[in-house]
Amino acid sequence: MTVTHAPVLVTGASGFIASHIVGQLLARGYRVRGTVRSLKKEKDLAPLRALPGADERLELVEADLLTPGAYDGPAAGCEYVLHTASPYTLEAKDPQRDLVDPAVGGTRHVLAACKRAGTVKRVVLTSSMAAITDEPEGDHVLTEDDWNDKSTLDRNPYYLSKTLAERAAWAFVDEEAPPFDLVVINPFLVIGPSVGPGLNTSNQLFVDLLAGTYPGVMSLTFAFVDVRDVADAHVRAMETPSARGRYICAGAAVPMRELVQIVSDAGWGPGHKLPQLGMDCAAGDFAVKLSSYLQPKGVGTYLRTHVGRVPRYDTSKIERELGISFRPPAESIRAALDDMARWGHVSEKQA
Numbered sequence: 247m248t249v250t251h252a253p254v255l256v257t258g259a260s261g262f263i264a265s266h267i268v269g270q271l272l273a274r275g276y277r278v279r280g281t282v283r284s285l286k287k288e289k290d291l292a293p294l295r296a297l298p299g300a301d302e303r304l305e306l307v308e309a310d311l312l313t314p315g316a317y318d319g320p321a322a323g324c325e326y327v328l329h330t331a332s333p334y335t336l337e338a339k340d341p342q343r344d345l346v347d348p349a350v351g352g353t354r355h356v357l358a359a360c361k362r363a364g365t366v367k368r369v370v371l372t373s374s375m376a377a378i379t380d381e382p383e384g385d386h387v388l389t390e391d392d393w394n395d396k397s398t399l400d401r402n403p404y405y406l407s408k409t410l411a412e413r414a415a416w417a418f419v420d421e422e423a424p425p426f427d428l429v430v431i432n433p434f435l436v437i438g439p440s441v442g443p444g445l446n447t448s449n450q451l452f453v454d455l456l457a458g459t460y461p462g463v464m465s466l467t468f469a470f471v472d473v474r475d476v477a478d479a480h481v482r483a484m485e486t487p488s489a490r491g492r493y494i495c496a497g498a499a500v501p502m503r504e505l506v507q508i509v510s511d512a513g514w515g516p517g518h519k520l521p522q523l524g525m526d527c528a529a530g531d532f533a534v535k536l537s538s539y540l541q542p543k544g545v546g547t548y549l550r551t552h553v554g555r556v557p558r559y560d561t562s563k564i565e566r567e568l569g570i571s572f573r574p575p576a577e578s579i580r581a582a583l584d585d586m587a588r589w590g591h592v593s594e595k596q597a
């Protein structure tokens with residue numbers, strides 16, 4: 247077991263991905279300092295505080311991405327900083343204010359705090375596949391060399407926020423030459439069990455699938471990655487001295503038709519409203535694109551940029567350099583559903 251004296255800073259510690267990172271760091275013997283927006287949300291923080299090792303080695307402090315200097319105290323004395331905090335939602339009233347400003351400003355504030363701390367050796371940033379592509383394109387196989395240059399405040403604004411935040415991080419390192427290096431993790435759609443009671447935006451897919459929100463099986467293909475593998479990738483990126491640059495972090499891609507089959511095979515068919523009508527054809531794509539204009543703006547642009555497209559991507563860098571092997575999607579899907587029933591996000595499956 248690794249036992250360290252300098253705490254590892256994890257921003258947004260109560261988030262879906264971050265709380266798994268915190269759990270894995272504690273299990274490996276690290277001291278962890280986690281930032282949260284409010285220490286008053288005791289109910290949300292209780293599962294973090296209940297993690298094995300948390301009593302002795304987890305400290306929670308408040309910090310908001312929008313406040314300059316807020317991370318100076320948290321970063322003080324740390325050698326490793328894992329910056330995960332960023333708003334994650336497809337729908338935002340004011341995308342500049344609600345998504346871009348906290349994502350980009352927050353990244354700059356965290357990196358500036360790390361530089362001022364003088365003790366930080368490495369920052370691991372949670373970026374996203376959203377910073378690599380706005381929409382899957384033909385047969386092009388995405389690699390770490392690809393950058394999303396299509397998203398705007400009107401088109402996939404969450405994707406824009408992640409792209410600009412990652413670009414701001416690399417620009418900071420180029421311009422400020424801080425005494426730390428930067429390693430970036432770019433996960434696709436993160437699913438799986440949750441440490442806390444909140445429902446993550448990505449697991450919402452399963453709620454919608456069971457609730458009959460989808461009128462039919464659409465030609466959407468999801469590139470899933472298990473939240474436990476994403477957390478592992480962050481810890482390995484932190485611990486592997488030779489880790490460099492960006493890492494695409496994704497398991498296998500699953501078409502909606504296969505997803506529905508996996509969910510049904512796992513026993514979630516009866517009593518739920520899984521889509522049945524086959525819309526994964528040219529006519530279905532046309533109907534989905536047409537009706538996407540009736541959806542909220544964020545969902546509508548997501549549908550128009552993803553329906554009928556299959557993401558292709560190369561994960562050999564993360565497998566080779568960080569030694570990650572991804573869980574099969576069916577295992578993550580089953581774990582997500584069982585866990586969501588435990589938290590009451592979906593009704594129990596019928597035996």
Ligand code: NDP
Pocket residue numbers: 257258259260261262263264282283284309310311312330331332333334348372373374375408432433434435436437446447448
């Ligand atoms: P969560 O919504 O669970 O976590 C987001 C975290 O960011 C929360 O802890 C939240 O704090 C914090 N946060 C948001 N706004 C602020 C703010 N103004 N000041 C301080 N903290 C803030 O989502 P995930 O765990 O899924 O996301 C974590 C990271 O992973 C994000 O950077 C996201 O973009 C990225 N990502 C997620 C993917 C996914 O499929 N889930 C895929 C690819 C990347 P609070 O708890 O107070 O709201």
